[in-house]
Amino acid sequence: MKVKYKKLSKKAYHVTTGTFYSTSYLKKANHLGVHYQSTTFYTYQQATVTRANGSKAVYYYVKSSNGKVKGWIWHSYLKKGAVSNKKTATTATKSSNKTxxxxxxxxxxxxxxxxxxxxxxxxxxxxxxxxxxxxxxxxxxxxxxxxxxxxxxxxxxxxxxxxxxxxxxxxxxxxxxxxxxxxxxxxxxxxxxxxxxxxxxxxxxxxxxxxxxxxxxxxxxxxxxxxxxxxxxxxxxxxxxxxxxxxxxxxxxxxxxxxxxxxx
Known part of the structure; x- marks a missing residue:
């Protein structure tokens, strides 16, 4: 996998779904977008990921307005603009089961x-x-x-x-x-x-x-x-x-x- 970076201007976005990753190599997921539908994020960096098969995908590094939630997310999961005050957050707990x-x-x-x-x-x-x-x-x-x-x-x-x-x-x-x-x-x-x-x-x-x-x-x-x-x-x-x-x-x-x- 190859990754090419470039800086992005700081712009407001929001998410409805998708997964945040701790690094642009997409090895570890650290947040799920569905939990942050009422959070405004700001862009800082772009990573163009080229995989071994030649396919490419663009990810943005974003941070929440309070800086507590951050990570790399596929750019198409980001919607332009800050979250409306009328949006409500979706909360859920995570459970696991092995079968x-x-x-x-x-x-x-x-x-x-x-x-x-x-x-x-x-x-x-x-x-x-x-x-x-x-x-x-x-x-x-x-x-x-x-x-x-x-x-x-x-x-x-x-x-x-x-x-x-x-x-x-x-x-x-x-x-x-x-x-x-x-x-x-x-x-x-x-x-x-x-x-x-x-x-x-x-x-x-x-x-x-x-x-x-x-x-x-x-x-x-x-x-x-x-x-x-x-x-x-x-x-x-x-x-x-x-x-x-x-x-x-x-x-x-x-x-x-x-x-x-x-x-x-």
């Missing part, structure tokens, strides 16, 4: 995806399951950013690998209905965007094994899918997380322990 999950061997035929399970020593915040299921097929991606939902709605988004700039593959805000869970929210998002999703198990023991054909173990046994709700990582399956309204659900690809703010 053994399964790695699917995926084969695609026509418009369905079938999964067969193979055990892999990856830890993720999803409960494992033994029964298999088919999913919505497709391969297209869309970009967008999630916004803070109203109390009768939820926002759900999918973030791709950090190595690709944590791009938002898809996002939408939906009116909450009885029976909605963090898992059914992902199902709807994938259907609406014609994206593949593979999973095993059912009910409160469902495990998401692949999204947009990126499956657990794709880049080694450390890779998999995590989900957060309002910035916190629930300690059980997404199928058991009932939505009431006002939640922001983010499904994110994690490659290494700590790269998404959760150490497994």
């Amino acid at each position: 053994a999950v399964t790695t699917p061997a995926t084969s695609t035929t026509g418009s369905t995806t079938s999964t067969t399970s193979a055990t892999a020593p990856i830890t993720a915040l999803q409960a494992g399951g033994t029964s298999s299921a088919t999913s919505v097929a497709g391969g297209s991606t869309s970009t967008g950013t999630s916004t803070t939902p109203a109390s009768d709605s939820y926002a759900v988004s999918i973030e791709g690998p950090i190595a690709d700039g944590s791009q938002v593959w898809a996002s939408e805000t939906v009116k909450v209905k009885q029976g909605d869970t963090a898992f059914t929210a992902l199902q709807k998002l994938c259907r609406d965007n014609n994206m593949q999703m593979g999973y095993t198990g059912s009910g409160t023991s469902v495990y998401v094994s692949s999204i947009n054909y990126k499956g657990a173990g794709t880049n080694g046994s450390g890779g998999g899918w995590l989900y957060s709700v309002n910035g916190a990582f629930p300690n059980h399956s997404a199928g058991g997380y009932d939505l009431q309204g006002g939640e922001t659900i983010v499904w994110m690809w994690t490659q290494n322990s700590g790269d998404r703010g959760y150490n497994f």
Whole structure:
């Protein structure tokens, strides 16, 4: 990895999502943007990160107005302007749970995806399951950013690998209905965007094994899918997380322990 720096003029920004890193080499996450939606940040430096595969991503080094929160964040997660006084902060606590999950061997035929399970020593915040299921097929991606939902709605988004700039593959805000869970929210998002999703198990023991054909173990046994709700990582399956309204659900690809703010 190569990093090229340049100074930036001090300008005000705010964030709605994303991850802050302690260095421009993006090895250690130290803050989650969802916790600081009511904080104004100021830019100081830019880092253009060139990875071994030649892909590039631009990160800004920012500090909060009081100087207590600082780090490197992907520039597209920053929105111009100071936070409005009407914005309210989102607070959440972080919990963890270690489980053994399964790695699917995926084969695609026509418009369905079938999964067969193979055990892999990856830890993720999803409960494992033994029964298999088919999913919505497709391969297209869309970009967008999630916004803070109203109390009768939820926002759900999918973030791709950090190595690709944590791009938002898809996002939408939906009116909450009885029976909605963090898992059914992902199902709807994938259907609406014609994206593949593979999973095993059912009910409160469902495990998401692949999204947009990126499956657990794709880049080694450390890779998999995590989900957060309002910035916190629930300690059980997404199928058991009932939505009431006002939640922001983010499904994110994690490659290494700590790269998404959760150490497994």
